[in-house]
Amino acid sequence: MTASVTTYQRTEYPRPQFKRQSWINLNGTWKFAFDDHNVGEKGGWHEKPSFSTEIQVPFTYETKASGIGEEKFHPYIWYQRTFEIPKDEIGKRAILRFQASDYVTKVWVNGRYIGEHVGGYAAFSFDISHAIDHTKENELVVKVEDTQSCTQPRGKQRWTDKNFGCWYVQNTGIWQTVWLEFLNEESIESVKMTPNIDTGSIAFDYKLNGELAEDSRLETTITFSGKKVKQFSLTPDRLNIHFEVNLASEMHEWKVFHWAPQHPNLYDVTFRLYVEGELVDEVDSYFGMRKISIKNGQVLLNNVPIYQKLLLDQGYWTDTMLTPPSDEAMLEDIDKTLQMGFNGVRKHQKIEDERFLYWCDKKGLLVWSEMAATYEFSDEAVENFTNEWLEIVQQHYNHPSIITWVPFNESWGIPNILVDEKQQKFTEAIYYLTKSIDSERPVIVNDGWEHTISDIIALHDYEELGEAFYERYKDKDKILSSEITHNHHKYAFAEGYEYKGQPVMLTEYGGIAFNDDRGWGYGNQVDSEEAFLKRYQEITDAIKAIPYISGYCYTQTTDVQQEINGLLREDRTPKISLDKIKKVNDTRRTNR
Structure with a gap:
């Protein structure tokens, strides 16, 4: 069954608050198959997929935008596509990222099992470096298992065959962007940012990956409207680091730009990790200086x-x-x-x-x-x-x-x-x-x-x-x-x-x-x-x-x-x- 519908494309960088330059968008046309009797794994579909239907990722098969538009619930579905590793990225770690897939997602690359994730709303990723071949097209196969169980977080997804009350057609499979990101062995895994407007400071909790050399350097540059506010470097002696910096500057009469609905000021921040003098990772992000508190029966911003x-x-x-x-x-x-x-x-x-x-x-x-x-x-x-x-x-x-x-x-x-x-x-x-x-x-x-x-x-x-x-x-x-x-x-x-x-x-x-x-x-x-x-x-x-x-x-x-x-x-x-x-x-x- 094919539905006639406007073609939608999700080509934007999917995670703008932690942005790198080295990535490949895997949205678009994939091969697809239903597996209602759950025979695919035993039948080796992950090794030799031959799916005849096409689907437009990241839209679920229930949607018109997917090109399928079938609302019937199917508990097991399969996806397949190929990808190549750009020459500039050879030798780096290849990280396969899913912004969301509902509900149990299993992944194979070139027939090799990579892992699984449980949950329909959280983002997740797999390191697939050990399974890829830089000399040819690589085959990516994904199986998604879903249920009508009320013990999994469903939100407004129905658990019967028909809509009722304020519950709607279910959402099965990949429903947000799938993408590849390329990292060196040493990289920045995440940075938790906690603003404190009372002290005019921002706390950074860095989480790093890899074996860091003694001369490794973690540099943070904070700007506002293109003007440098602060820049500092740390010598990481462990993979988890906490550091606080005061943002007070003469750029603003109150020293710090606050974030609020009437003036949503955002500071831009770039994190750079150097190993033996070489830049091995660079991430662009941003933060807002704002505080939420409660006092005398009121919410304060x-x-x-x-x-x-x-x-x-x-x-x-x-x-x-x-x-x-x-x-x-x-x-x-x-x-x-x-x-x-x-x-x-x-x-x-x-x-x-x-x-x-x-x-x-x-x-x-x-x-x-x-x-x-x-x-x-x-x-x-x-x-x-x-x-x-x-x-x-x-x-x-x-x-x-x-x-x-x-x-x-x-x-x-x-x-x-x-x-x-x-x-x-x-x-x-x-x-x-x-x-x-x-x-x-x-x-x-x-x-x-x-x-x-x-x-x-x-x-x-x-x-x-x-x-x-x-x-x-x-x-x-x-x-x-x-x-x-x-x-x-x-x-x-x-x-x-x-x-x-x-x-x-x-x-x-x-x-x-x-x-x-x-x-x-x-x-x-x-x-x-x-x-x-x-x-x-x-x-x-x-x-x-x-x-x-x-x-x-x-x-x-x-x-x-x-x-x-x-x-x-x-x-x-x-x-x-x-x-x-x-x-x-x-x-x-x-x-x-």
């Missing part, structure tokens, strides 16, 4: 309270589903979000493409990064979730636009958290694990209701009437007590937990849909722009009028398959004037 006006953003496109079709498509979403007067997005049940986060860093759009949920609680689900969440927090730590981590949503995967101590302890463990890696950002456990320990109390309520909204939430002590349900069906806290002065936000509301029998929204559908705007303004103004609520998140940016409550259609055309939405968001907060 750079020590100043910030009222967050977020959009729930699920990141689906008509032809490509979870895979952004292009840089331009990601920029369109960001620009329209800003044009509507929102200052951030809650990236819902999806770990987004690195380039989306890059553009949020550049544009100044705040991001809540939310993990894809499991839907059962078991030892297997705990292990799957924990391992992948740990990878994700580490990989996305350096993005200044990410200001909040959201590991859990609406008790998904922890269905009895209200009373089950075991599930409660799991969320506590994830909270503290996240804090052990990143003490700088708030962590929300469990967005929507039934919180355990959480830096922000995030409540969901799809009330249609503004006055009812206000009356329900005006009494803070009552709404945050264990006496009543805040939205007529859920308590704000799990049993044994209580409010301790955290910021409170309405992080899902609205979801208004126009009359259309092809899908659904929350509450009654409306039949005109006037009716939409009246309801939207009344409920938004009601939230703003409640003094203790420090922000909101409207559902949602775009329609997604059968869920038609977006401010934009799935093709990104607006349903309502963007300026009229902005006018509501820009209305000043007033106490009633």
